[in-house]
Amino acid sequence: PAAVLVRLDRLARPRAAAGAFEGLAATRTLLRTRTHPLVAALISLDENGGLREEAVVRLAAEPGPMASVFLALRTDDWVDSVRERATAALLWHVEPDEVRVVVPLLHAMRGRSRAAGVLDAYRDALLKGPGLRTVGGGLGTAAEPAVRRLGVELLDERALLAVALRDADHTCRTAAGHALLARLRGRERHPVALRLLRVPDPGVRARAVEMLPAGVEAAALVGALADRSAKVRDAARRRLLAGGTDPAAAYRDFLRTHPSPGLLLGLAECGVDEDLDILHAHLDAERSGLRRAARAGAVRLVRRTADADPGGSAL
Template identity: 40%
Template sequence: MLWGRLREAAARGPAQSRAAAVEALGRAPAELLTRLDRVARVAGRGPTGFLPTDLLGGLVGALDADGRVRQAAVEALAAFGGPLPAAALALRAADWVPEVAAGARVALRSRTAPDEAPAVVGVLLRVAGRRRARGLLAEYRAVLAEPAQRRAVRALAAHPDPRVRRFGVELALDLGEYVRGDLLRTALHDADQACRRMCAQRLLELDPEQAGRLLWASGAGVRELAVSALPADVPATRLVAPLADRARMVRAQARWKLYQRGEPPAEVYRKQLRKAVKSADAGPGLLAGLTAGLGECGDAADVELLARVLPDPRAGVRRAAARAVGRLARPGELVPLLGPLANDPDPGVAREVFEALLRVPHEVPPETLWIGRTRTEPAVRRLAELIGVRRDAAEIRTTDPTRSRGRARGR
């Protein structure tokens, strides 16, 4: 057990082992420290008379089940700088013994170096749900909000831990640390979706004209915000790309833009899809997006147009067409249109086909059902089995009408 080895190293280990243990703990994520805290509490007290004398002793002592040892560890850790002692102090700031927590909170106020603040925030975010940690994160945030701590805030906003980075970005936004160029770069390129969205929202509040640039962001949440920030009278042709976006949420926002001014988006989809079907230059993304969008807002009359997309050689386009046809087609059209795609080489297309055929289980031919049951994809096989179960149940009700009457008399 890791906790036992750490305690043994702190009590009797050679200097080399103690240094290696400290280095390993320093590389570990914040979750490890909080888990070790729970394990140590269950394991009970350490060696009798154990007192922390060095950094490893302070770290192990900070996890000890004996409150006096933890208090001595807090006093010892206050003399050490760096992210690991700062993280241990953050953990003990939520201690259940008031004296231990008070000492750790005092020491924590000075732990705002650029390498220490992310370690502190990482722990505080993970213990924020504890009753004894109530208000602790807000207190530390107030310290970081002071003008002298701007380097620490920038370190938080650039940290690889997503939860720490979100905290840092939100704090930086509140403090006005980001200029418009920073906001645009983060909205377009940050690895974390929440950070991209926060910066996009602030950028659009400051400069709604940036919506056009954000329409090409990689994050769907940013593109959705950009569409909502477009002017009410934006030409329908400028909404074609959002209407055909690969993300459903962006397509829905673009349709809402048209609905708000009384324009039916289905008409735009029909016009653009007809052009795309005829054009040899239409890319798969545009064709799939227009097909998916028409399937979301069209009606049964659009099935003829959508069926023209079903034979497309590109799997993503066929997948969107199968989903749209499955949603809009009348029950009698489903098997003739989608049955030939039951053995499509793309698993996504086959899944859409059998999901649509669930609407008409009694009409699915045995050979189509056999294809679904023998495919290699578990999701497709499950759908085929469900179709078979529903078809069998429907046949039983049809061939044995007394069954339902007898059941009714039994009630």
């Protein structure tokens, strides 16, 4: 785990705590004659800055997760030259198995001043890399929510939709929804935007409504018109207006067959005085949600129409 590696790096010095090899010359000889990356990895924890830098140079040429994770540790080194070499080398270690161990570690060190910006630089390197979708898929299934959030930026459209609809972390769902909306082009926009109307985040749902064509049928927007978020309901009404449909008329039609609290509130937000009769008709509804929405909607409609016509009466 990343936290264990960070603690290991802290406890590996001074030399007595690490049980390091005897003597500077002997350690350097070992580093230069042994080819196994574990030797360079262990020496990269040494108290001697020169040895750590030489170990980083060796690790830079080694592929795989072991070399990558110890390079990531050294991006927080207190010696500038060690830190700079480690950071430069790490940006080339972007294979999926390397990314899966590096990102959690960089995330664990993100609060350290010496490691500031390394995670962002690594993410930029991933975005330019050839194995973008494979890497994103690996991060997208990580247990750590913060790691999944970074992986979201690297996923393909199908995976983004799955994360937006089903991920357990709210921030991941939201990030995936916004990332997917930003990529939608041409004919794919309409069906995908409709599916994103089921995303829990209201900001994503509102943007999805705005991606729909102006002439979209009111029936396709019934869920958005009745959304629990006023922002989404407003976006849906604007779509209808853009296509020449009266939102209040659409609300009246839907309320005749499928009354819901959201539809009652939506009618109150755009209706006229005469729509009070529809709201009043639901004050004695069997469902408590309908009764509450009818009362709140009636108050809202009266206030809204009174504000629009200060000299008249809404009753």
